[in-house]
Amino acid sequence: MKSGHPIRVMQIIARMNVGGPAVLVADLMRNFDPELVNAVLVTGYCDENESDYLDVVAKDVKAVRVPGFGRSISPLRDMHAFFLLVKEIRKFKPDVIHTHTAKAGVLGRVAGLIAAPSAKRVHTFHGHLLHGYFSKSKTQLVVFVEKFLAVITFRLIAIGNSVKKDLVDAKIGKDSKYEVIFPGLQPLKTHPKEEAKKSLCLESDKTYLVFVGRLTQIKRPDRLLEIARYLKVNHPDSQLLIAGAGELLATIEGVSASEGLPMTFLGWRNDIDLILSAGDIAILCSDNEGIPLTLIQASQAGLPIVSTDVGSVSDIVIDGVTGFLTEVSSEGLIQGITRLLEEPNLRHTFGKAGEQRARDFFSSHSMVEHHLRLYSQSL
Numbered sequence: 001m002k003s004g005h006p007i008r009v010m011q012i013i014a015r016m017n018v019g020g021p022a023v024l025v026a027d028l029m030r031n032f033d034p035e036l037v038n039a040v041l042v043t044g045y046c047d048e049n050e051s052d053y054l055d056v057v058a059k060d061v062k063a064v065r066v067p068g069f070g071r072s073i074s075p076l077r078d079m080h081a082f083f084l085l086v087k088e089i090r091k092f093k094p095d096v097i098h099t100h101t102a103k104a105g106v107l108g109r110v111a112g113l114i115a116a117p118s119a120k121r122v123h124t125f126h127g128h129l130l131h132g133y134f135s136k137s138k139t140q141l142v143v144f145v146e147k148f149l150a151v152i153t154f155r156l157i158a159i160g161n162s163v164k165k166d167l168v169d170a171k172i173g174k175d176s177k178y179e180v181i182f183p184g185l186q187p188l189k190t191h192p193k194e195e196a197k198k199s200l201c202l203e204s205d206k207t208y209l210v211f212v213g214r215l216t217q218i219k220r221p222d223r224l225l226e227i228a229r230y231l232k233v234n235h236p237d238s239q240l241l242i243a244g245a246g247e248l249l250a251t252i253e254g255v256s257a258s259e260g261l262p263m264t265f266l267g268w269r270n271d272i273d274l275i276l277s278a279g280d281i282a283i284l285c286s287d288n289e290g291i292p293l294t295l296i297q298a299s300q301a302g303l304p305i306v307s308t309d310v311g312s313v314s315d316i317v318i319d320g321v322t323g324f325l326t327e328v329s330s331e332g333l334i335q336g337i338t339r340l341l342e343e344p345n346l347r348h349t350f351g352k353a354g355e356q357r358a359r360d361f362f363s364s365h366s367m368v369e370h371h372l373r374l375y376s377q378s379l
Contacts, residue, residue: 008094009039024183031365042063057270066084068081082110085107123155130166146172159181182367193277227330243268244268245267284306299362304323305317305324318353321350324336
């Protein structure tokens with residue numbers, strides 16, 4: 001704190017679409033002690049095909065909306081959003097400007113340098129932006145821009161150890177500038193399994209493999225189809241339970257229906273606690289991840305996990321202890337799933353170990369305290 005006053009922190013994120021970054025930013029905004037931190041959230045609007053986390057879940061979190069400050073790249077709209085950011089920064093006079101995700105990281109840090117040069121700039125990398133998102137030429141451009149921005153940034157936050165390693169290896173900022181701060185979540189409400197199944201109209205005698213996430217290419221929902229085909233032939237008493245939406249939902253649903261695959265689609269839900277309580281195994285089949293919050297929630301619910309070994313998933317899932325980390329393929333996932341389907345005692349052991357790890361490393365309280373210490377260093 002400066003002269004006994006709360007630290008003035010401006011959180012900037014391009015959009016609060018449903019997903020990990022929005023969950024973490026909203027949790028920070030909710031849980032800072034107002035006597036220690038005076039925080040304001042500045043964000044844009046979601047695309048038409050996206051759900052806005054502030055509208056559907058975090059209705060209690062207030063935000064300053066900046067028109068044109070969203071996902072898509074548009075020189076005119078982005079320039080307009082940039083000048084509005086400069087205006088908001090000058091109005092708020094922050095001690096710390098904390099940006100999240102790539103676009104907000106560019107516009108927010110440069111706007112901060114112009115509008116409040118004495119404010120300390122902090123940026124969080126929520127995922128592996130160097131893998132799977134851009135073409136090779138665009139990735140090279142991203143690295144070039146991020147190297148420059150790192151120079152004008154006080155602290156760089158990576159949400160996982162693998163995320164940090166990738167960035168340091170790419171020479172985006174010095175190792176000494178980084179802090180690894182794991183995402184923290186509030187304790188998950190749990191429900192008796194049979195009650196949860198009944199609430200969701202699920203069959204009581206089936207084993208459910210739960211996938212929670214966006215059905216987009218980077219998440220590789222085609223692997224869910226391969227898993228379902230395997231279950232249909234080899235484990236007919238098992239079924240995939242899929243909670244999520246995205247541009248590939250209709251395609252995956254169509255294939256599943258035409259082939260009669262054991263898949264139940266729940267769409268986007270805000271009762272993930274109920275869905276995880278009904279499940280027996282959590283799965284993730286992505287080509288790339290940061291540190292997926294859905295796996296932390298699955299651990300909180302006591303579910304063993306089978307996931308591709310990508311990003312910082314290994315910070316959540318300890319291979320052979322809380323679940324299985326597999327090669328990035330349907331075959332690898334099926335191998336881990338088969339083991340857990342055939343060994344119920346192992347499912348229980350992994351689930352209990354994961355539950356304990358979630359309590360020890362991924363609490364909301366520890367995340368908020370870590371951020372507060374970092375902000376205090378800037379004064």
